[in-house]
Each structure stands twice: as C-alpha cells, then as structure tokens.
Amino acid sequence: MSSYRIHGATGDWEVVIGLEVHAQITSNAKLFSGASTAFGAEPNTQVSLVDAAMPGMLPVLNAECVRQAVRTGMAIEAQINKYSRFDRKNYFYADLPQGYQISQLYHPIVGEGSLTIDADDKAGIPEDKIIGIERIHIEQDAGKLMHDQHPTMSYVDLNRVGVALMEIVSRPDMTSPAEAGAYVRKLRAILRYVGSCDGNMEEGSMRADVNVSVRKVGDPELGTRTETKNVNSVRFVMQTIEFEAQRQVDLIEDGGTVVQETRLFDPGTGTTRTMRSKEDAHDYRYFPDPDLLPLELGEDFLAECRASLPELPDAKRARYESELGLTPYNARELTAEVETFARYETLLAETARRAGKSEAEVATQVANWALSVAPGVFKSLGDDADPAYATAQAQAAILELQAAGAISGGQAKEIYEIVLKTGREPGEIAETEGLKQQSDTGAIELAVDEVIAANPDKVEQYRGGKDKLFGFFVGQTMKAMQGKANPAVVNDLLKAKLG
Template identity: 70%
Template sequence: MTESTYRIRGATGDWEVVIGLEVHAQVTSNAKLFSGAATAFGAEPNTQVSLVDAAMPGMLPTPNRECIRQAVRTGMAIDAVINKWSRFDRKNYFYADLPQGYQISQLYHPLVGEGVVEIVLDEKDPNSVPKAIGVERIHVEQDAGKLMHDQHPTRSYVDLNRSGVALMEIVSRPDMRSPAEAGAYLSKLRTILRYVGSCDGNMDQGSMRADVNVSVRRPGEEFGTRTETKNVNSVRFVMAAIEYEANRQVAVIEDGGRIVQETRLFDPDKGVTRSMRSKEDAHDYRYFPDPDLLPLELDDAFLEECRASLPELPDAKRKRYEGELGLSAYNAAVLTAEVETARWFEALLAECGSDVPAKSAANWLISDLYGALNRLGKTIGDSPVSPAQGAELLKLVADGTLSGTLSKQVFEIMLETGQGANAIVEERGLKQTSDTGAIEAVIAEVMEKNADKVADYRGGKDKLFGFFVGQTMKAMGGKANPGVVNDLLKKALG
C-alpha cells in the first residue's frame, strides 16, 4: 500500500485524516480478571458478580493467570515487546458502572509494548502493498458494569455482571490515514485475536469495541487536535464515524473555529458523532500503582508456554497456502480471513489426504460450499456438511467416479439429506460411466436420430461437435465420462 491518497476536499483545499484506534477486546476466560465470578454473556442481572466485583468494603483483587497469558500471547502474535515486569494502576473516577470508584488498569508499565499489525487494503488485488500499523502497547484492565436507562422514568439500573471482566486495550499509533485503513486494521486485529483465541471478536456482544481518535491536518503538516469517539462497535461504524468526524472537523476549522479535545459518541442511526458532555470533567484520573497488587513479574517458562501455544497466524498461513499449496492470492486470503474457515479447510485437506489436490479443495470450499452456506443463511461454523463429508465427495471427483456436474448434484443431495456422497452415488446410481460399449451404442443412436446434423458436421460445421456431446451426455443421464464421450464421438463422426 503506498501512501494513502484519501483526502477530505475542503473549501480551502485538501485535508489529510490522522487516525489512531484504542481497541478494547474482552479476553476469553472463564472467570473475571480479579475475581472468581463467571464471564458468560447474557446472564440474569447481577448474578455473575462476586463481592469483589461489587467493591464491598475490604474486598481485594487477585489476578487471573489466564487473562495475563492471553494478553501475552496476543502481544506475541503482533511481534510485540513483552514486558516481564509490569504493574497495575488505578484509574480513579466516579460513575455508577464503576463500583470501586477506580478501574484497575495499566498506565505506567503495561504488559505489552511496541508491536505491529500488517494490513492490506484490497485482499483481491495481488498488487496491493501491505502497510504496517504500529501498536504502541497492550495493557490489561477491568471492564465496567452496565447501566440501563430506559427501564424506569427517573432511575438508571445498574448491572455489574460485566464489572471486572478482563479487557485488553490495544492502542495503535496514529498511523492510519483513511477510513478504509482503519477498517482494515480493525478487521485484521479481530482476525489475529480470533486466531490466537484471546478474544471471540463478537462485536455485536461488545467483545470488541474501539475508541476512535481522529484529527485532520494539511498533508505533511503537524498533527491537529484530536477528538476521541468512544465505544464504536463495528468495522462499518468505525469507518462511518471517521468519515463524519473528519468532515466535521474540516468544516469547523474552515469556518474559523477550533477543534476541542473532547470525548464524543457515535450515533449509528444518524451516522453522526456528538459531544459527550457527561464525561468532560472526569479527565483527572489520578493514576497511581494499585497498592492491593504487587508488580506482575513473568518468568521465562511462562513466556515459553505462551509462545509455544500460539497457532499459525493468518499472515504465515496465507503465505503457506500460496507457496506450499499453490493457491491463488485471492483464495489464500479468503481461506485465512476467518480462523473457522482456515480450520475447516485444513480439516478438509487432512480428510482428503493426498487424493485430492489442495487447489480443488479450495475451489470447492470457496465456490460450492460457501455458495450453499450463503443460500442457507448459515456460517461455516454450523455447516450441514462436515469436512469429512466434503472430502468424501471430493475424492469421488478426483478418482473420476463423479463428473463436475454430477458432483454438484450429489452435493445438493448431501445438503438436503445429510447422506454421505458414496451412499448417494450407490443408491441413486449416479456413478459416471467409462464403459465404451454403452457410450458407443448411445452415440450411434444420437447420430441416427440426427443424420442431417451429422451431414452438416462432416460438411465443415465443426461447432456442431458440442451439440453431439450434449445429446450424448443427456441420453446417458449425465453419467458418462466426458473425456471418453469426446474421444468416441470424434472417432464416430470421423
């Protein structure tokens, strides 16, 4: 990717957008960061709350190893510096979703330092050059509870189920220059987290959300004043918020105004951002090291286990698919974009063994299986066909038992009935035939019925060859081996 040419066309000239994202990703864990309460989504209010989460007097935090481990693995996945010595700090502010009156976070000594996420704007374009987006840090912190405002005319309801759930805050450098780059970064980050297994990436359940820092400047000049749009929860909304906010800032500046450094909210219905005055006076957070906790010191064995447990990551996998498996750049990108797809594909390859070329398996997954899933409104996670069943079908194509046409028929029956390909072929006699005697008999019949066309062909109308193939295949119920049909027809027609 060359330097972004995305510009806001203002009345006074072009403006460049500068974007940084602070992504909050919920760490996948059974229990909370500092208490033994569960983290599952959607429980009855205040049922997944311990006395620690409710900040009862004298309650103390005890850190969950798995949350630390997942943040370290995430850091390793983006080639980041892992700080073997880090600390938890308290961020002090008052809000009804924050029972302690402070959030335990990491300001001064985060767990993970500098790393990098590589993005490609257009996966389908082999000429698209990757761009490196810097990650400044990843720190671990507590989530807040949830307030509900529309249950009662004069009261807000407080549910602390989320209070204390572990989050990773992944802070990028202000390295993005267009909504598309920000979208690509967020998507890529989500892919990496899901590969690593450190976050489920369910943005609609709030497992991932982004604070979007936007400023505008004349190309090449100093950074402008930025605003922070909080808690944007989809890739599309992040892009829309940036687009709106950048244009708003340009309009303000060109009107002779100044950008105020402030917190804003994105309204997805209207596609606009608006100032969030309720948080304005809360900027003096009085961070200091949490005296209830000691410094977090990680030993080599811990780090080694984190590294050893990392799966093959999307970039490496894509390169391997292109190199070792000989897939096209596009197919490799599609198959690696979601960890479930890659897993499904690799399970399929394993079932196929050496009988089916990887390319054929990739093509079948991307066109036939995805086509079917789209039609059925299903994801690969709830595919009605298993990798083993897919492999069974592909093997029948590879050994010549099924033609391409027949295989599509068999696949449809598999989807409808849940039966295996072999059983379907046996039961319905869908095996293609290479029996030359049977095919020659049918060819003779076809030529007899179409004597005029035979004459035309022999007179030089070569194009009629396809007609004879079609008639023969039709008469054979689609089960004839097309190669054999071709050969025999050429011989018969002379």
C-alpha cells in the same frame, strides 16, 4: 500510500486514524475476582464482593489474564515488559462501584509491536502496510447502564465490572476507512488464532475507540482529534471514520474549530454526536494501585507463553502457498478466520486420506470446494440445511466421487444438497438418485455422432475456423446424454471427430 481523500472547498484533505481496541480476555473468571465472565447471565448475578467494592475486599490478580496478554503481545512481535504495574484511574460513574478503574498507564505489560494489513486493490489498499502498535495494557471493565427498563430511571448491571480487558493501542498510521477496517479484521483474526479473545463484537467482547483527525494533504502537522467510543463492528468503525472526517472538514472550512472531545456513534443514522469533552491523563489523577504489587515475569513463564502460540495467519497463509500450492487469493481467504482454516484442514486431511494422496495433491480441489461450492449450497438451502450433516467425511466422499469421474461438478452440488437435508451417504445418493456420470465411451460416442450428423453446417463452420462453436457441440452432446456424460470424455471424442 492510501488514495483516500476528502475533497473540500479549499482543497483536498487527508484523514489520520488511530484505534484503541478493547478486547475481553478469554478467561472463566474476572481480572481480580473469581466471579464468572459468562455472557448472557441475568443482571447482577455475576458480581463478587470485590467487584461490588465492599469495604476491606482486596483484588487478587488472575494469572491466566496475564498469560493471555503476553501471548497476544508475542503474536504481534511486540516488546514484552518483564516489569509492569497497575494504576488507578479515578472517576465517578454509576457503573463503577469502586470510583476508580484499575488499569496500566505508566508501565504496560506489552510495549511496541506491529501488524501488517494485506493489500486490497478493490478497497483502495494498494500494497501491504505495517500498522504500528504502541502498547497493550490490561485493565478491568466497567458495568453497564440500562436506560430502557423504566420510564424515569436507569438500571445498573454490574456483571461486566472487573472483566479483564486488553486495550490494544495503535499508532495513528491508518489513512482510510478501508485500512482501519482491514486492521480490525486482522487483529481480530490474530486474537482468535491465539485464543486470547473470542472477537465477538456483537457481544461487546471486542470494541474500538476510533480516533480521527484531518489535515490538508501534505501538511506534516496533525489536526485536533476526536475519539468515538465503543464502536462494535468493523462496518461501524468505517462509517464512524467516514462521517467524522467529513464533519471535521466541513467544520474547519466553515470557519469553525475541531474540539478535542469524546463522541458516540449512532448506528441508526451513521452519525456521531458529542458525549463529553476529552479528558487528559491528569484529569483522572492516576497513581499506582496500593493494593497490587508490581508484576514481574520470569523467563520460564515467557518461554511457556511463546511455546503455546499456534501458527499465526501470515505464517499459515505463506505455508498454504508454498507447501500446498494454493493461489494467494485462496490462501488469504482460507486463513482469514479460525473457523475457516479449521474446517479446511479437517476436510483436506480426510480427502487426502480417502484418495491415498498427499495433501498438496488435493489442496486446490478442496480449497475450491470449501470456499465456493459448499458455502453456496449451504446458503441456497437456508433453514433446510442441517449443519450437523456437513461433516468432513461426507464432503470428502463427494470430492472422492468427483475426482474419480463418477460424478460431475453439478451432480456434486446436487448430492451435497441431499446430504445437508437428509444426512444420507453420498455414494448411496449417487446410485439411487441417478446422479452418476456416464463415462461409457460407446454411449457417448453414439451421442457425439448423432450431434455431428444433425449439424453439418456448424461442423463446416467449425472446421473453417469458428472455434467457439465447440461449446455448442459440447452442450448438444450433454443435452443428448441428459447431462450425465463425463465432460472430459465428451471433449476428447468431439476433438477427435471434428478434427
């Protein structure tokens, strides 16, 4: 149970949240035409006669869009409806040449499913929570109005008209901004794993309509909800909820009434504002599209869709823990994004190959490097780092040197910095730059003897029970060896000589 509460003058309130996520389906062509869906084209250069609603032009359904929607439904273990149908949603707006949007109201392609968000104590999510998904339906996108091109006129870009979208509608099961943020992140990860949407919210290929209502804690009745349209980042989704929930509580406690309406989020101020009154389904005069036959899916098609699914985030995370022995934290972080696990698995395979070991034997070493060390080095270098040099081969070579005791953790970072700036080979850098660890027992023993001889008082204190002084002796020995001594050898020798 979420602990998120809004403390009002009349008592504590809770927030109820549902999200309608619009995800652009990965496809080279639009839902009902062959026009391109590539991002960033010049305005009105990707518009077919169908998109422009020229008379006599009939829509032809893109089978790849159907396939991707079905695969997405399977990924959230939802009901796949073998029979579905397209409806016309009628409204007039300048960016909608047809005067209607083709969608699926009455018979969506995907029925009920669910998604589990992970526990996060810091965010106020004390335990894993299942969020119900009501439906996924396919629909076409509208165009885009541009108000900043001319002082007195608005321009219309129809490139997005007819682009295929999945609308993924959640149940009102979320009760805090943190839960909503976790839901969007998890859903985006699943879409990227499946390959049905690239999840680039900044490009508009994934955006959320945020439904928010409030009620007194313990009240079983839902309050009147507002819908904030087209929120395009996880952070903005959370800000929308925080602002809108507080606005509704203040309004009710001041004697007002929440109006069911559509609102817009202003990223500059973190506030929402009224856009229009909220329409109901009957306001759009939905009816079955007469130009499109009902969609009927066969068993062979469904079997092919299921067979094409990859290992999904929760299954991959469980495998990382059970088979590779990773901690729950490392497993969660490594599976959060497609790019992260892809880099990790490539590096893991190369490191295991070079070491002649199983992946499980080197998994933790590679995980620590991939999650902490490598990103830290890359970030510290900024523009001086060349991503082309961050190859799995180079990183595996560094890990191999470190595992063999030839270099220390600090030297591994230094070598990787040079690799990212120059592309040089790690072994050659270690040799020529003096970045090899000294494991010569004789030389280290001599340094240990000198440190002990120079600090008789601290030796006596250590032997008298001040165990923390051991770190002092290690530090002095490493200083004497100019930081190049093998720490394991230093520790062993000091333990032996200090008793």
